[in-house]
Amino acid sequence: MAKIIVVTSGKGGVGKTTSSAAIGTGLALSGHKTVIVDFDIGLRNLDLIMGCERRVVYDFVNVINGEANLKQTLIKDKRVENLFILPASQTRDKDALTKEGVEKVLNELAKDFEFIICDSPAGIEAGAMMALYFADEAVVVTNPEVSSVRDSDRILGMLSSKSRRAERNEDAIKEHLLLTRYNPERVAKGEMLSVEDVQEILAIPLIGVIPESQAVLNASNSGQPVTLDQESDAGQAYLDTVSRLLGNNVDFRFLTVEKKGLLKRIFGG
Amino acid sequence: MSLLDYFRSTKKKTASTAKERLQIIVAHERNRRSGPDYLPQLERDILEVIRKYVDIPADQISVSLEQRSDELSVLELNVSFPDEKR
Ligand SMILES: Nc1ncnc2c1ncn2[C@@H]1O[C@H](COP(=O)(O)OP(=O)(O)O)[C@@H](O)[C@H]1O
Ligand SMILES: [Mg+2]
Numbered sequence: 001m002a003k004i005i006v007v008t009s010g011k012g013g014v015g016k017t018t019s020s021a022a023i024g025t026g027l028a029l030s031g032h033k034t035v036i037v038d039f040d041i042g043l044r045n046l047d048l049i050m051g052c053e054r055r056v057v058y059d060f061v062n063v064i065n066g067e068a069n070l071k072q073t074l075i076k077d078k079r080v081e082n083l084f085i086l087p088a089s090q091t092r093d094k095d096a097l098t099k100e101g102v103e104k105v106l107n108e109l110a111k112d113f114e115f116i117i118c119d120s121p122a123g124i125e126a127g128a129m130m131a132l133y134f135a136d137e138a139v140v141v142t143n144p145e146v147s148s149v150r151d152s153d154r155i156l157g158m159l160s161s162k163s164r165r166a167e168r169n170e171d172a173i174k175e176h177l178l179l180t181r182y183n184p185e186r187v188a189k190g191e192m193l194s195v196e197d198v199q200e201i202l203a204i205p206l207i208g209v210i211p212e213s214q215a216v217l218n219a220s221n222s223g224q225p226v227t228l229d230q231e232s233d234a235g236q237a238y239l240d241t242v243s244r245l246l247g248n249n250v251d252f253r254f255l256t257v258e259k260k261g262l263l264k265r266i267f268g269g
Numbered sequence: 270m271s272l273l274d275y276f277r278s279t280k281k282k283t284a285s286t287a288k289e290r291l292q293i294i295v296a297h298e299r300n301r302r303s304g305p306d307y308l309p310q311l312e313r314d315i316l317e318v319i320r321k322y323v324d325i326p327a328d329q330i331s332v333s334l335e336q337r338s339d340e341l342s343v344l345e346l347n348v349s350f351p352d353e354k355r
Contacts, residue, residue, distance in 0.1 A: 145287075146287050146290065146291055149291050149295075150291065150294060150295060150298070153295045153298065153299070154298070157298075157299070157302045161302070187284070189282075190282025190283070190284045190285065191282070191283055191284055192284055193284050193287055193288060193291075194284065197284065197287075197288045200288075201288070201291050201292060201295055202295075
């Protein structure tokens with residue numbers, strides 16, 4: 001059975017698309033056949049982050065409307081075996097995704113893939129609802145900042161009341177907290193919420209902490225998911241996250257400020 | 270922590286302010302979500318009634334419904350009145 005994982009947050013710009021690309025790529029690197037589905041209708045961006053923007057011919061909405069089949073529409077990644085992308089449509093019609101249409105496409109994908117990663121749009125409206133409705137698990141992307149944490153909590157409310165699992169009274173969606181753009185230095189200075197603070201407020205299990213990193217911008221500039229930059233802190237943090245998603249017990253890294261010399265410790269740095 | 274950080278730390282850190290504010294608002298919003306849809310309007314109505322007598326700010330009232338058992342739900346109304354002397 002395929003596992004459907006939604007990457008969601010409520011707030012925009014917190015790192016959902018970056019995380020969908022990085023996690024999907026990581027799962028495929030670990031040998032699992034994975035498709036990343038862009039649910040951000042109208043604002044297609046996953047294709048850019050994955051570096052396949054010029055290879056988009058058909059999109060999600062074309063498949064729903066029967067204008068193309070999945071085989072014609074899925075884009076196979078050229079770097080990583082077992083990795084595919086289903087691009088979003090750029091239509092301005094917000095109602096282009098119907099529950100029946102999305103269900104049909106997900107069912108078809110489920111026959112072929114082990115993991116279906118749904119990159120959610122921002123907000124708590126229909127689009128975000130559609131991305132999370134069929135999910136088995138949810139990665140709640142959160143920045144250590146008040147509005148992001150509050151919006152994540154709202155999304156948690158939706159996951160437990162508006163999803164198919166909730167409506168059918170099935171086991172709840174498995175929720176994971178992914179804290180991104182984490183800056184240990186600012187946390188040490190008391191200027192940024194710590195991992196523990198956010199965890200205490202949202203009260204869901206932590207799946208990963210991704211540091212604020214130049215590597216993420218470099219990766220998006222060149223259309224490479226950051227997990228392919230295995231030297232980078234963010235790339236490694238995402239690979240750790242993927243390993244935990246697969247059930248492994250991995251120590252958390254990049255949570256503290258690197259040790260400084262004596263002078264810096266006395267005078268601050 | 271460096272010496273400079275030590276002297277700076279006498280001021281309250283913004284991260285702890287953020288945490289306290291979040292704890293309050295998140296608890297409030299969870300309460301809202303788990304309660305019936307009429308709760309916000311009930312809260313506004315009660316606020317209007319009280320304001321006929323005492324002028325209280327909107328954040329000084331909270332209404333919540335707590336399910337104690339299958340047969341019993343308790344409506345909890347919390348109102349803080351301003352200081353009498355003012
Ligand atoms: N760990 C990180 N370090 C630095 N920048 C990041 C990090 N994660 C995301 N970003 C940047 O934040 C911005 C928004 O990311 P994106 O993944 O598009 O968010 P969303 O899909 O939630 O709107 C992008 O410019 C991205 O490069
Ligand atoms: Mg996005």
